[in-house]
Amino acid sequence: MTPWAEVAGADAVRAGGASDAVDGVVPAWVVRPRDVAGVRAVLAKATREGCGVVACGLGRHLDVGAPPRTLEVLLHLDLPSRILAYEPADMTITVEAGCTLASLAETLAASGQWLPIDPPCAGQTTVGGLVAANLSGPLRASQGTVRDLLIGIAVVGNDGALVRGGGRVVKNVAGYDVPKLHVGALGSLGVIVEATFKVRPRPEREEAMAIEVSGPGEATSLALDLCRAVEPSWIELVHPASLVDGSDDASLVVVGCAGAAAWVDEAAAEIRRLAAPHATLRHADGAALRRALSDVSARRVPAIIRVATLPSELGSFVVPTIEALVAEGHDLDLTAHVASGVARIGVRAADSVRHVLDRLRAGAPPQALVVVDRATAASKTGLDVWGTVPVGRGGALMASLKREIDPNGVFAPGRFVCQP
Amino acid sequence: MHTGALASALRDIVGSDGVIDHPDALSVYDCDGYTLERSAPDLVVLPRTPAEVAAVVCRLWTAGVPFVPRGAGTGLSGGTLPVHAPVMVCTSRLTAIEAVDVRNRRARVQAGVINASITRAVERHGLLYAPDPSSQPACTIGGNVAENSGGPHTLKYGVTTNHVLGVELVLSSGQIVELGGPVEDRLGYDLTGIVVGSEGTLGIVTRAWVRLVRAPQAVRTLLAVFETVEAASEAVSAIIGAGLVPAALEMMDRLIITAVEEAFHVGLPTDAGAVLLVELDGPSAGLDDELARVTAICRRRGVREVRVARDDAERAALWKCRKRAFGAVGRLARNYCTQDGVVPRTRVPDILRTITGVAERYRLRIGNVFHAGDGNIHPILLFDERDHDEVARVLAAGKEILEACVALGGSVTGEHGIGVEKIAQMPLLFSPDDLREMLRVRAVFDPDRRANPHKIFPDALVCVEARAPRRQVPL
Numbered sequence: 001m002t003p004w005a006e007v008a009g010a011d012a013v014r015a016g017g018a019s020d021a022v023d024g025v026v027p028a029w030v031v032r033p034r035d036v037a038g039v040r041a042v043l044a045k046a047t048r049e050g051c052g053v054v055a056c057g058l059g060r061h062l063d064v065g066a067p068p069r070t071l072e073v074l075l076h077l078d079l080p081s082r083i084l085a086y087e088p089a090d091m092t093i094t095v096e097a098g099c100t101l102a103s104l105a106e107t108l109a110a111s112g113q114w115l116p117i118d119p120p121c122a123g124q125t126t127v128g129g130l131v132a133a134n135l136s137g138p139l140r141a142s143q144g145t146v147r148d149l150l151i152g153i154a155v156v157g158n159d160g161a162l163v164r165g166g167g168r169v170v171k172n173v174a175g176y177d178v179p180k181l182h183v184g185a186l187g188s189l190g191v192i193v194e195a196t197f198k199v200r201p202r203p204e205r206e207e208a209m210a211i212e213v214s215g216p217g218e219a220t221s222l223a224l225d226l227c228r229a230v231e232p233s234w235i236e237l238v239h240p241a242s243l244v245d246g247s248d249d250a251s252l253v254v255v256g257c258a259g260a261a262a263w264v265d266e267a268a269a270e271i272r273r274l275a276a277p278h279a280t281l282r283h284a285d286g287a288a289l290r291r292a293l294s295d296v297s298a299r300r301v302p303a304i305i306r307v308a309t310l311p312s313e314l315g316s317f318v319v320p321t322i323e324a325l326v327a328e329g330h331d332l333d334l335t336a337h338v339a340s341g342v343a344r345i346g347v348r349a350a351d352s353v354r355h356v357l358d359r360l361r362a363g364a365p366p367q368a369l370v371v372v373d374r375a376t377a378a379s380k381t382g383l384d385v386w387g388t389v390p391v392g393r394g395g396a397l398m399a400s401l402k403r404e405i406d407p408n409g410v411f412a413p414g415r416f417v418c419q420p
Numbered sequence: 421m422h423t424g425a426l427a428s429a430l431r432d433i434v435g436s437d438g439v440i441d442h443p444d445a446l447s448v449y450d451c452d453g454y455t456l457e458r459s460a461p462d463l464v465v466l467p468r469t470p471a472e473v474a475a476v477v478c479r480l481w482t483a484g485v486p487f488v489p490r491g492a493g494t495g496l497s498g499g500t501l502p503v504h505a506p507v508m509v510c511t512s513r514l515t516a517i518e519a520v521d522v523r524n525r526r527a528r529v530q531a532g533v534i535n536a537s538i539t540r541a542v543e544r545h546g547l548l549y550a551p552d553p554s555s556q557p558a559c560t561i562g563g564n565v566a567e568n569s570g571g572p573h574t575l576k577y578g579v580t581t582n583h584v585l586g587v588e589l590v591l592s593s594g595q596i597v598e599l600g601g602p603v604e605d606r607l608g609y610d611l612t613g614i615v616v617g618s619e620g621t622l623g624i625v626t627r628a629w630v631r632l633v634r635a636p637q638a639v640r641t642l643l644a645v646f647e648t649v650e651a652a653s654e655a656v657s658a659i660i661g662a663g664l665v666p667a668a669l670e671m672m673d674r675l676i677i678t679a680v681e682e683a684f685h686v687g688l689p690t691d692a693g694a695v696l697l698v699e700l701d702g703p704s705a706g707l708d709d710e711l712a713r714v715t716a717i718c719r720r721r722g723v724r725e726v727r728v729a730r731d732d733a734e735r736a737a738l739w740k741c742r743k744r745a746f747g748a749v750g751r752l753a754r755n756y757c758t759q760d761g762v763v764p765r766t767r768v769p770d771i772l773r774t775i776t777g778v779a780e781r782y783r784l785r786i787g788n789v790f791h792a793g794d795g796n797i798h799p800i801l802l803f804d805e806r807d808h809d810e811v812a813r814v815l816a817a818g819k820e821i822l823e824a825c826v827a828l829g830g831s832v833t834g835e836h837g838i839g840v841e842k843i844a845q846m847p848l849l850f851s852p853d854d855l856r857e858m859l860r861v862r863a864v865f866d867p868d869r870r871a872n873p874h875k876i877f878p879d880a881l882v883c884v885e886a887r888a889p890r891r892q893v894p895l
Contacts, residue, residue: 087764088661089660089766090764090795113663161853163853163857164850164851165854165857167830167849168829168830169762169795170795171762171791171794171795171796172831172833173833173834173838174832174833174846174849174850175838175854175855175876177581177616177617178854178858180581180610181610181613181614183613184610185609189609231634260709262705262709263703265705266705267705308603308604308605308606310521310602311524341604342604367602367603369605386607386608389607392597393597393607394599394608394609397865398609401609401864404863404864405857405861416608417609
């Protein structure tokens, strides 16, 4: 009998192996509870014994975060995956964390609605993973991110306690907005077991316009102009174009318009006019192209560095820095959610990662964020994935929050910022 | 420390006109928009800069004195009522709009900037600040951040938390922290997200980075007149159910219609059961189709009349009715008390039936003017404060309505906050474990509970002399 079988059931527990490793750290045990009660039992025991637990859904996004400091249990949360409440006319949905985005999308689509968040590899993403890693995609330009759509949460915390925050109605200011704390926290303040979202009606039509231009500088400036003139539903920069479709030495601007058919037609014409003399290729299935673009942000390279800054600084900081690094011989690619000011730099050679990261951090504007978005275990070795949050920017508060909520160091130890 | 000595120490920081300690002057600060309870502070401090706020709070920390932050005092749940907090720190003099970044659609504003003045400062660039509480000509951004304020247009655009990217916060120790910033993604925990809506219990917000949105290319505003509240509610559900997302979807019932018509003479039909105010906005292409769909839905629900505003002046007149409805109610009764509950959108007819029943049972007049599209109800209970029996019935009826909201799967507050008013209702929504988690968060920011003590949390419930309800300040 394994030490975890008594709390989770023998069939829910197996010994961890190399294929279960999180950033190279192999868990002693892999536990897959059937329901929330099982999750609570595991975390109550983990709290008592002070051992580290990392939770995951289907495991596709475990390359986000710093390597765990210790890892006794890898907790798979894909089984509790029910849709708990959905009344289409309320435009809210409550699901268990293991619910996949595909299954969620299918349920919502039957009523003409969607959760307009489009992370990479949506088919391999659970709701818990979406929230914990604060995943997003091109749609964030017009629809916001998890923090804008998540209205309620249940997490299993210290001692296996079930803690709820927020609620199930679209407006609610009772108490602190606890769901916000768990968005992007990588499970470091508790294991997410349930989430409630606002949902929206699906757009009547979604089309995309792809424009190939000579390089990332020109692409950025065109994209920023289009943002101002058209206010598209999403707008992506891709360099080189071959990451999606096109040549190795050109860049792509892809503009999405989702909404009333009349507006989509009008916007498409305006985009074509503004993009001239470049040719504009119109894609009738804009959603398919958008999903492909989102998947690119989780491309398998040694490391992807995320730079979040003001949209205008994509042109003044990100692109020139990348061009200089490329000129020095580093093999890099670049994608960006232009309207949100979020760029991802793919570092294609493992031995470049540290240098590229240092250069971006050294040159970044004061308010910008430069983090390792995803990386292989080998690339992460010795790398400062998150960087430091200064005391004056809340660093001490964050460290204290972690201690206060997770005094025994159970929840994803070492994975997130401000952790010993 | 003796109050006189403290006043003198604070005057050294903010100047002699920055501290109020005369009892007559202090009585102005004895309540906010929630007037059922009153309690004046011993001192009011009016710093002029974020640095002065920090110096004041630092001084209070050294003296061991708890404080209440206050903006314009338009809050509706008693969030700025001093409860064992002798000093009130007002941010109303922090009025600088420090930076407007038109290209990136951001602004950095000080906490005392009035909500509506942000839009006024940026509208020439075709931009606006979206959250629009009814008190927007008076309320401050600092207060909006504290309360996570809403407004009619939050149906489409979201509430304050969706538009605040970062804050500068003075902790109860006097230390200044900058959380978030102009950039969308942030490093580490979303502390901005937890500060928004924390009702001044985590510190004093002195600056905020806000998002600006592009002013809509086109707007269509219509007023739909229904014979009954039920028919209007069904139309609301049908509009939402049809996949339309109006910018605003507001309802007023007969009592409110009558009050508004008597006050503003805009030609509202005082014999109607309810009116819906529907606003659609966005690109002009497709907007008239949406308008036609909304009109058709209203017709299928037996609408008596649909009036579409023909120009900005007519649109402004319709909105004036809605945003000044609370003030107009003052004509109907000596006093009134506004509640703020939320139900799932589909349960709006249920809660309205409950309210009708409550009004009958408690022999009260209750009007309804609310954000129907969000399920955020605002029943207005009319009374005369001189009638103590009626006052007791108002309090009991309000409680029963909120309990019904919770029973229907909703919340006891959608935008007004818990403050002191709804502390007793917190356990209806949250378990002891849920509340303990919030208190852990509080302990991180303010371990000694010096910032706005005795708010939000039931264990902090202490006795403030509950007096007869008074006339609510106009919104």
